[in-house]
Amino acid sequence: MDKWVVKCKSEGLCRRCGKPADDKAGGGKYVLCADCRTLDKKRRESLSAVGLCKGCGEPKVRDEHKYCAKCRQIALEKYYSRKGLEKCQGI
Numbered sequence: 364m365d366k367w368v369v370k371c372k373s374e375g376l377c378r379r380c381g382k383p384a385d386d387k388a389g390g391g392k393y394v395l396c397a398d399c400r401t402l403d404k405k406r407r408e409s410l411s412a413v414g415l416c417k418g419c420g421e422p423k424v425r426d427e428h429k430y431c432a433k434c435r436q437i438a439l440e441k442y443y444s445r446k447g448l449e450k451c452q453g454i
């Protein structure tokens with residue numbers, strides 16, 4: 364984790380613009396301020412409306428998913444690595 368991310372986390376600042384993130388509403392789970400979250404949401408919605416991946420903005424091959432194959436693969440790998448980690452800790 365780089366210094367900027369650590370600073371934002373400890374001080375509750377938006378990771379993108381440095382404004383205070385309204386963490387009270389999110390209970391500490393938000394890393395972006397309300398403005399950036401709204402912008403992000405709008406951007407993802409407009410991407411998906413024109414048939415682009417919500418994750419990376421690349422054109423999707425198949426239309427039934429919100430994310431392209433690459434982003435789904437990344438999400439899947441994250442999921443399995445987390446599962447593997449839990450298994451290790453469980454022993």
Ligand SMILES: [Zn+2]
Pocket residue numbers: 377378379380381382395396397398399400
């Ligand atoms: Zn922000």
Ligand SMILES: [Zn+2]
Pocket residue numbers: 416417418419420421430431432433434435
């Ligand atoms: Zn993608």
